[in-house]
Amino acid sequence: MWDLVANLGFGLSVALTPTNLALCFIGCLLGTLIGVLPGIGPIATIAILLPVTFGLTPVSALIMLSGIYYGAQYGGSTASILLQIPGESSAVVTALDGHQMARQGRAGIALGIAALGSFFAGTVATLVIAALGAPLTALALVFGPAEYFSLMVMGLAFAVVLARGSILKAITMILVGILLSTIGPDITTGQGRMTFGFDWLSDGLEVAILGMGLFGIAEVFRNLEHNEARQVAHGAIGRLLPGVPELKQSAKPVLRGTVIGAMLGILPGNGAVLGPYASYALEKKIADDPRRFGHGAIEGVAGPESANNAGAQTSFIPLLTLGIPPNAVMALMVGAMTIHGIVPGPQVMTKVPDLFWGLIASMWIGNLMLLVINLPLIGIWVKLLKVPYRLLFVGIVIFCCIGVYSLNRQPVDILVLTFLAVVGYALSKFDFEPAPLTLGFVLGRMMEENLRQALIISRGSLWTFVERPISAVLLALGVALLVVAILPAIRRSREEAFQE
């Protein structure tokens, strides 16, 4: 217990230096700024803003990035409440009742309760991360390559089950991601694989370029298809702070949402995405009058938003302790860490404790900032929503171009970016999701490395993955998940859950 307090104190001392505080602030602002733009979710926001952190020290860069992440989440809920255009799947639920509240002139209260709920969830999640950090890191240290490999297989199985749409498509996308990850030097022999003698491919593809292409610019292509028909919620934003009756009504949904979101977020698959859905379903089920849902029920905003934020934050746990990104956002975080020379994993906590604890402390500070700074700024975000897209997209594209260029100072990277954007556009045309691809891409490299090491240790016997108990359990869980997902009955209810 005292360790926890001392560690958090140490983290606060790192996060509260004027530079880091300022960067956390700027990150939150920038994240909201981009995240509030319609159709741009946290993944695209992080990809677009990644280059802004290049010149910083690793600790500051990560603090700023996590600020960007929360800002993007917050901006996303603002966009769903005011415009009913959710930036990503987890904000869909907020749009249901949030937008109805906005139409009734209660936009301010919806935004206020979303921010308050998120702050509470963020505070709890920060404590959860701090408490679980040390034991999970210790667990990770007994993991050998075989266990790591199996854990990643299980994570990918989760990601497949939780992906929207067809399971076969999700599996295909993960495989394509793994294939792309093998471009570049072989880990042991250093031979170039699929580089075709090109210099710019000799180190493989950069995950930042992949993210910006598949999410940032491909999204622009998609948005350019239809002319503007956006409508900011009519009428005034209304009162910002919820009153006592609203707070009373929301308190329990926030609590429940936080617990659900935090638990699902820890899963090594993309569990966080389920949080808002689960919370919404629960609130609707236990409500006295479920018919209010969909017509501006405040519980339908408070619960899912808390679940969303709690999950968004606890999904850092697999990344920080095991080094395994559970979803595409965290996969980009891996890319960011690698760019700054940090290999995510259990060693982060022992080798760079200032980064580990500073980051955790700054999560809480970031949440606080969003509450204190962003709520009064809501007027600015609303104005921003009125900037015509015909100009916005030009800014987004040029930003990505500069960002990609400053990665390696290679103009050819911009051509790669263009190509990936076209690929991303084509994928969406054929209903394939880029998120599993990104996850497969980042996990692919780690999986190959661990697979090879495990096979060297076992002298080439694949049985090692089944003979080692932890590894066997993890693999069995992964297989069970896939089997369950393929069973028709469950598949149907899963589709219903996503449709709701």
Place this chain on the structure above:
Amino acid sequence: MPSVRAPRSLISGLALIALAAFALWAVSDLSQGTMRAMGPAMLPRVVAVAIGVCGLIFVGLGFLQKGEPLPAWELRGPLIVGLGMVVFALTIRSLGFAVAAPLAMLIIGRGTTEAQPRELAIFAAAMTAFCLGLFRYLLDQPIPVLIVPGTDIAF
């Protein structure tokens, strides 16, 4: 000859098979190694085969399952924005950011039918100044600002 019932599946499947074949060809001269010591080609080859199998399933589904027709493509956006990005890539090193960025933005902005030339020009100029300030001076990224070919002007 069975008729195509889900063209999207069919095309996706064919594209995946093509990708798999390309990958297999690309690693064909690398050694596969053994289970005890995997070579560079082992994983890409296994994954490529798996992608090919997925591709075959999609092709099969294309004939078996009723699906949506081919999507409608709106090529103006991707083509023009892509062209602008290529122009930026070709000019950033030789002419510098102060030329490459506004040039690229003037092209990219035409990616929508709603473009308004005057407004776009002002936005491009302002955005160039903002990005230079942010990336070159605030974040200290080594981006060439202006290069005039044939002279010594480069900073």
